[in-house]
Amino acid sequence: MSEQYTNNFLKEVEQNVEEGDWVKMCMQCGVCAGSCPLGPHWAHPPQEIFMMIRANKREEVLTSDSMWMCTSCYNCIARCPRELPITHIMHGLARYAKVQGLAPQNQPTAKFGQLFWDNLMKKGRVNELKLGVALYFMNGFVEGIKTALAKSGLGMAMVKTKRMDPMEILGGHGIKDPGSLQKIIKKAQELEAARTQSN
Amino acid sequence: MSKSYTFYPGCSSQDKASGSNQQISVAATCDALDITLNDIPDWNCCGASIGYAGGGELPRIALSARNIALAEQSNPGQDIVASCPACWLATREAKERLAHSDTLRTDAQAALAEGGLEYKGEANVRHLTEVLIEDIGYEGMASKVVKPLEGIKVASYVGCQANRPYGITGESFENPLYLDKMSEAMGAEAMSDYQKKSQCCGGALNFSEPEKSQALVKDILEAAYDSGAEMLVTPCAMCQMNTEAFQDDINKTYGTNFNMPVVYYSQMMAVAYGKSAKEAGLDQQIIRASKLEEIAAK
DSSP: OGGGGTTOHHHHHHHHSTTGGGGGGOOOOOHHHHHOTTTTTOSSOHHHHHHHHHTTOHHHHHTOSSGGGOOOOOHHHHHOTTOOOHHHHHHHHHHHHHHTTOSOTTOHHHHHHHHHHHHHHHHSSOOHHHHHHHHHTTTOHHHHHHHHHHTHHHHHHHHHTTSSOGGGGGOOSOOSOHHHHHHHHHHHHHHHHHHHHHO | OOEEEEEEOOGGGSTTSTTHHHHHHHHHHHHHTTEEEEEOTTOOOOOTTGGGGTSOHHHHHHHHHHHHHHHHHHSTTOOEEESSHHHHHHHHHHHHHHHHOHHHHHHHHHHHHTTTOOOOOOSOEEEHHHIIIIIIHHHHHHHTOSSOOTTOEEEEOOOSTTTSSSOSTTOOSSSOOHHHHHHHHTTOEEOTTOTTTTOOOOTTHHHHSHHHHHHHHHHHHHHHHHTTOSEEEESOHHHHHHHHTTHHHHHHHHOOOOOOOEEEHHHHHHHHTTOOTTTTTGGGOSSOOHHHHHHHHO
């Protein structure tokens, strides 16, 4: 589908990425870069990502792990003089990169985010115990056992203070009819996919 | 007269979940203030901020649209109130997107129809602190205090999503004062020069990339000690968990000796309103807030 956008990654982003039509409004002031709590870690701050989009650097943008470092603190949104919804654009770009199969392999937040979504979709509410276990084992079995042992003190503290329930492994909290919610979400996914493909 | 709202508690507030002490203390505080919270029947997860990896824009909006539709169906005319900043933000954002885009609204309506629901989007979506500040007022909150929290020095850790992008009307993003004012209304002393009031704790990255997140939490705690505070107070379950439960890890990494209690504003209020330590959820602190417990036991 990307062929029709040859040499026009900006147009592709505008039409397919959440809030992507704001990208061209960036005036390159860099306030977002100075406001981001993950500043010491990313390769590209938001304003650079925006300029790379305009410069048609499709692959470099979509394979970047910079967007995945968004903590959703909304500092960039609060401070952007042009009022770009930067947090949402970062989420949108990360999501689009994943759908296009270009998101970096083994990016921890990409993996954890998917685990979180799968977890909540099962019963309509988050099962914190299962999410924690899935997180520990996200990088394989051996790594998982190591992490679980290293974190056993925290787990015990959470159980002792009744802020975690070992019995949640058997089911735990959920809505009455998860099937009905799953149908709603499935429809939403289909509608969204149809809209993106027609662009 | 009792004030009634439709309440969206959120996943972490559930029994034996990570923020269940927030829920317990919210119930105690609302009881003291004669506020009735009617749960949205069968509410679902809001998708939180990390949901974007697995869910696209419309599926995430559909999650919130279902909650709003259920709320409007069960309690027409009532404001929807959330105690969790992320739940509040996701719900309010969804409502805004649906109001601004006919395409999204038509699609969300079609998705909800699969579950036999209809979205109206007329209810206000508010955070519980907005209700306390705007509908009860600082004086109203203070008037119910029976055990002033004298001698307790607190640093107000407002965090991100209770503050940005919506926040409390009239407050600044850089130095919001409402938590300070609420603490002072309870008789506590707010450390006005606390430097990391609205600094991000890393949010969900504390789980996926703990080193990066804990470097931020270290600064938040260090600044709290520097301000002279003996306790951190926050409105957010994510902030509470990240700043309280990982102090051991941070001490190991950085050679610090952090051991600072982190409570919800509602726990502080419940104690000031004469509730027991258990009713304030204080037995669920990993780092016990002993000064608050002493006042509660008086």
